[in-house]
Amino acid sequence: MSRSVTPPEFGWRPGLRTGVGLGLAVFPVALSFGALATTLGWPPAATIICSVIVFSAGAQLALLTTLTAGSTLFLALGAATLINLRFLPMGIAVAGSLKGPAWKRALGAQTILDGSWAAAYQGAGRYDRLTMFGASAVQWPVWILGTVVGVVTAPPPTLVASLGLDLVFPGFFLVLLLDTFRSTPRAPWIAGIAILLTGGLLLVAPAGVAVLLSSLAALVILIGRGRGGTGRSDDAELA
């Protein structure tokens, strides 16, 4: 990519700034969760505690919809877990960037959220943990506040669309994806395959499973390489 681009910033402060942007998108989602849970009969305390200790939109909505639809506890937990399994490869990816003993890295990994994880990507497999911490530190209280407001006010779900806030997440992911084109070899190929794979899977599988399996597109990087994982000219870009 031969063009001038504002270089991304990393650290606590850029992370907090990113968190404010993401918080604008997170708030209405949390509000929707709070409103929906109240409508479906969850007690306010359970709804708010769920947002405090689970802090995952997809898993919380899966648990809410499956339990209130009469599903068993086991199946409801299975659906919610499948949605959050995408955090497993994300955790593996950031493992080398978190510091300290195992318990400290495990705690730091709790700040892995889709947007925070993506914002922390520095290229060539490196992640800035402070950026991830900062972005998540803003989103967590916003998520709880949004849930509380949703429980109390129960606004109509059309509010998010009328303000154009449903573009924030796909827009944010698009910008970060384009950024990887500068830092990761074969990124356009990997992204193209992931898009086709995810688009197809969404027709037959839960969204969380589709995202999880999109990670298989990363295997494209191995095509044409020897058993040692080297042998291509673009290895230099990874160094």
Next chain:
Amino acid sequence: MTLWVAIGVLAVINFAIKAAGPALLGDRPLPPRVSLVVQSLAPALLAGLLIVALLGQGWREFDWRLLPGLTVIGVLWLLGRSQIVCIVAGVLVTVAVRALV
């Protein structure tokens, strides 16, 4: 009671999923081939997240009126604009398109 158990167990599962990689792998160097795949996870997962956010389960949340906003974001990114400028411009275009259509 089932609800409280479900919330508690889900919180524990969520913690374990996120903690597994960092706690077990740490900063040990990965084998070269695994390392290459891990480095390639970002574009793969970001593309997956983009499509899920755009289409939703069973493509039921797809709204074509988001596409002009995404196009503007892509163009501004090519012009070297900052992340926040790209997103704000995309949101404004989406609001305008929805007001017109």
